[in-house]
Amino acid sequence: MTTFRFVMAVLCLVLALTNPVLYADSEAAGTGQTDSLKTIQARGVVVSASRWAEEARDVPREITVITPLDISRKIPSTAADMIMNSGTVMVQKSQLGGGSPMIRGFATNAVLIVVDGVRMNNAIYRSGNLQNVIAIDANALDGAEVLFGPGSVQYGSDAMGGVMVFNTHQATLIDQGTYFGGKALLRYGSAANEVTGSATLDFSSRSIASSTVITYSKFGDLRSGSVFDSREPDFGKRTWYAERFGDRDSMVANSDVLRQVQSGYSQMNVTENLLFRITDDATVNYGGIFSTTTDVPRYDRLVELNNGLPKSAEWYYGPQLWTMHSLTYKTSDAGFFGSQAAVTASFQFNEESRNDRKFNKTDFRSQVEQVLIGSVNADVKASLDQSSPYTRELKYGLEWWMNEVSSEATLRDINTGEVRPTLSRYPDGGTTVNSVAGYVQVHWGLSSNLSIAGGIRTTYYSLEAAIIDTASFSIPYTSISLNPTSVTGSVGLTWQAADGITMHSNLANGFRAPNLDNFKVSDSSPGVVVVPNSNLKPEYATTLECGIQLDPSSALDVSVNGFYTWASDAIETRPALWNGMDSIDIYGERKAVFANTNIGTARIYGLDIRVSYAVMPELKVFATTTFVNGRETTNDIPLRHAAPTFATVSATWQPGTWWLSGSFWWSDGRELAELTPSEENKVGVQYSASGALPWQRVDLAAGWTVTKLLTLQLQVENVLDYHYRTYASGISAPGRNIIVSTRVNW
Template structure:
């Protein structure tokens, strides 16, 4: 089956590339695109430049999913909205979670932001993790992804790119008090899930507030082979509040609160036997609970002065709860972990036009991350308890501060974006028993250069060169204990920072009828922190340790296109992303890099039959991936013979019954195909019907 699947995948990729090439000849005058279209190149972004600017006009490679598209996808987690989009591969280890792989990098190698505040903390793994799902996907207004190192504006962790999740602004016109709101219900058949969302907003010109709550109840999943997958249900509760008001002309304050909790989510891949396993690794493994609490204060200034034309100051505090209850298979000892990462941060960003050709951006940031961690063990037969070594060294702290400056310089048909950033980290990890403490203060000067050349009003040649830097965090330095795949992690106090250099180049075009992009990239990653086998065992488990032993080469092509027919009101679109990676490890020679996605993407058509009725059909696809690293081959989540290619046929019908009430029915995986995304820990849903009802008032 795998060999026969290569041809259609290559055909789909060829279609995407061919449509982009044809677009050079067909592109017409520039005009704004609908916000629902993630492939559209003439939408407005804020992440790549920290100011509103057309994605067509910035050199950086970006993927935007707007509010309407988010509402259409009705995601369980924010990452669900990025399936098949350009340069964003979705990996899911267990239910209720998800992570985006950007240019072969993931976890702490990609910076995740919520309304400008770092979601990444000092216990973020440089591997798939569960924390992104603690952002309520139903509360978001848009997701912006900047692909490639964004070292000037964002610094550490932005090695592969930046994923920013943005919630709606609350603004009203007129002096009279106004109200609006929305009720939403989403029901899906493959997991008998139900998502409910209620939100209300009120205000007048210069003042407004919003309040929203979301509830998710997800049951065990049915995959394409007709089996019900145990340990795939979860519950999540979320709430958000925002208050914005003008304190003076040109000065706005915003105060926001966000809360999300999964009370008891199973670790599916640890509770069912994986590839190469007869028994599961654990008899009990629950994230109990996972939670995120976030508060933010923003002061926005849109009144020009001698220092800046506009500016923002952010003050925020985030607490991520990562508590666990687990028991190994075949033992009566149950462990309960209590882990907290508290992040406090302040940042400022400012912009000023200097003449007609320069826009200068500059800013600063400071973050402090503090870790609390403890573990107790209980014998479930006798009830006896004891204190055990925690997952992370309790009392660890990581401070990071930085200053940066960047310039957007337009010269004739050229647009240069360049800048530099100085970053410093102070890391303190207390010693425990025979394990020594760690005190590190790494710093570095990083920067990037982006160039856009105007071929025509709606076509740009682009190129970006960047250098990134990531200091080891608390997870890298201090994590120890059992790991998936019968491994035991020992701490390493001698880690040093990682570095990446990157270059990409391609073409962007955005017109009324056709828009798209083709971007080729290459990245050289050195001193990469990698988990390696030490050759020792701890009990029956293989001992592993994080070490700066890897050099990673990543390269690939990202492409997307959209063509709008003038009559009927129809759009055709296609995306394709191909990535390849080679890793050179001091202890084991050269091998394929870990968890590199296969060729993947989406091909579809959207037809607005009439104002009240819309139809969409699309194919999601991925080729086989049998280029596995030695770590991939022993990972029970990955078939050691490789992950087979797949394709699913999907459709969506939307009906606007009135100005206030809308219904949509989406049918996923109509062929009921049994498949798994490469690197994921559970199979994907079988045939799945999703009904969405929205009522606005």
């Protein structure tokens, strides 16, 4: 902590005595075969900082850019793996079909997912680990960005720890003629017997263009590594699984303890963009996304024991269905309003379910949630001083966002088929959420090497929920009503102190209004039931970020970013009372009562270092390390989403049409005493008896562009076959994973 404060003090002192700073460097982004080790730093043009394309060197924020080249070289199984592959974000998994990114000590519903400018977070995004990001098809992306720190001025609620912006593959208009093209990918991964096929079809003309991407993936049971940590040689072994024979459940010995039985699933995605030219200055784009899965086993629940027997005979998420339809009108001549404008109207539908049955019990519980989401965004950009040689712009906009949620639950006797209602996860009378917001941002260039950017946003938020069944759980009220108004702002400075020295400083605050998930009844955690707390209010985070980037030559880039976050009214799960009791019986089990609570204040601080070095034109090396520490100051206990320190070192050699790369991944561990109280009951599932274990991994990869039409790739992940789990995960990571892929372009 002392070292961190010293580094932060030095950075901020430099800013105060000179002028403030920026992280992003001034070189344009590479094209073609630019190495991914360089593109990870925010070069060229970014969109996440203001909702408009702008030069990264003008942005006083830390941003990770994931390019199409990064995606095509690493060919991630899911969008969650793609984010993890950036080396700057830790991702938690409760099951193979999962992935919950942790950004600067925040995660789940305190980080925002945006797809083509539309917020994906909805009213039931939970504070427990999420898997919604896997609904995005990594093969259908033109790229992605991770904006670190609060982004509420641009995006509203939930953008506290950061914003993940995903840009799907766009259709492109051409001036003359027509164009037909596309590409296809076939990938096999040995660790889960994964087979993925993806096809992209593109059509372009002057007046209309289309892009269609279809992807199907099938994952078998995941095989973990065989080299276990000597301190916990049995942690993570799948020694048994539950199976039903006739009219009884049995605990079956697993003949292969590395095979994580009951972890496989399948997924299908269709992504469509259809672009129309209305005039020379205006276009309309239809965007459509369809994503669904098979049943996804909740692996961490399937390995829990109760008095030496399996706790659950069945536990799986039903098919995760997500569709999004959007229409976006863009013009480069907004007349009175500004130079450019974009209006997006969107509709989304989400369906998810939780399905479980206790071992040797006949009641099968199914909780089903459906969410209808509508939104309209209007964004405008205007020049404030066209005569100035420096960028001086005004960006402003309005947003309306609405959710309608239905929630129901049933118990079905698997022997008799009798179906009866039971307590739903969310209020059974229906819930409506509305949000209306307006924002203004200004970027003002003071000179060729100094600029200031700032903004403010006001958001009105309302949640109205009706509870019909109050008797089953002795709920002392029949409705929930929440109507907060939140004002957030940001201000930042960038300064190019000299050739090869760029610095930035930024102060921003973000907020998250309590959503419906904060008022749920949940018994998904071992030994714990989470009950509603009707007194919740929005949580806020204010972050000071300082950074410096050194690029003394075209071969070397070094960036250091430090941040300090003050969180107030932070919502965390803590022990509570329900009708005066600290434990209650639910579904035949005595459980401790917890509730989401505004805990008061928390402090999170961290440091991120990135180094990129071109040893020679053919050989490039990249290294990054991320340190985050977070504690609730009221009770001096850790925050669970502040991941342990992690780092990567990678090297890529590309002498011609083929390339080789190697990477080393490392993560520190965390002692059991340093886990937050709500995590202590997960020992044996997410954590060993020693806590979160440190881990390391070595990867190798090679690729060969045989012709312009054909590319072959071979990857070996986790070469040394180490057994490990990423922080807070309930399933072990893949063991040695041999991945073979073929890509065809036409």
